[in-house]
Amino acid sequence: MAEEKVVVTEEVAEKAPEQKAPRGKKTNGKGPRKFNKNAPKREEKQYEERVVAINRVSKTVKGGRHMRFSALIVIGDGKGNFGFGTGKAGEVPEAIKKALAAAKNNMYHINIVKGGTVPHDVMGEYSASKVYLKPAKEGTGIIAGGPVRAVLELAGIKNIFSKVYGSRTPINCIRATVNGLNSMKTVAQVEAIRK
Template sequence: MAKNNLKKAGRVVKEQKEFEEEVLQIDRVTRVVKGGRRLRFRCTVAIGDRKGRVGIGVGKASEVVTGIKKAVTKAKNSLINVPITKGDTIPHKVNIKYKAARLLVMPASPGTGVIAGGALRKILNLAGIKNVLSKNLGSRNTLVNAQASIKALEALRPVKEGQQKKFTKEDQKPVQDKVEKREKRKGTPKKEGASSAEPSSVEPKVKAEDKKSDDKKTDKKQ
């Protein structure tokens, strides 16, 4: 037992990080100056604790490592809290537009998984959401999609505030009216419409013929 305790005491225990880091994108950025071009790296990083806190940051530096560190510090300063329900999903549907990106994020039943791609998938995983449906309807730019994802998660409200309104009879009236109109359209056959149109087209012809015959009779009498 003493030997085991000594071995444990001699080990170097790594500190567990509070947030998990995920590099979303690394871009090469050049700046033109008098002497020529200066090359730098732009790093986009997302962090999260898988318990409802997530954030993104962008850092620029001449080296990738320093750029990632800058991005992580910025992400820690811009953390948001995401409301998550008991089924590890979001409380309600969100449809958001940010710059050229359009995102549709919907709750899903347990066992569905994260149906998403790109930056949105990584951010949802870091937030701790396990069941969700989503659709990207706009730009495919990683940075813009990451920012739009954060905006969508910011728009979420807790279960009490985000509960859907219960439909009353008054709310159902317009829907019932639409259904009745559709049933009436389906119930009216096309033949009836054609038959009803025929008399209207025939009647003026008959009247015109009667007028001509009357005119001829008057001419003969004269």
């Protein structure tokens, strides 16, 4: 009888070196957490926001001046909904947060006609500011400056001419623009009034 040689090979799987916790820290062996269960959930922004102005304002008190920050924000969804708000706080981010909350409580809606413009020309007034808004044909773009442009872009208007007369203070310009946009009537509304 011939001797049979049986060769037994053993595969040895290489073990990865065990990861040790840094000195002084205990782990449960599962590794780092993937997410924080208690963290607030992030919501998708339904409105685009734009900071129009940030001013440093002061109040003179017995011990000197008390400095704070004032923020003016315009928000909109580009589909005819827009709003504006102001906020004041000791730090800029807090002022912006307050202004954003105020803007969400101060929303307006306008009807945008075909071509992404307004139905007719109008003059909006607030205090010493007057803003003239005139419809424009497609491809013109937004001919406006500063705060008026922010309101028109975020409201979703694509083609319009505008001109500011009188006071050019940002808040006055925004309020005059809003008053002008709110006073616009669509063709259907005018027909209903005439009947």
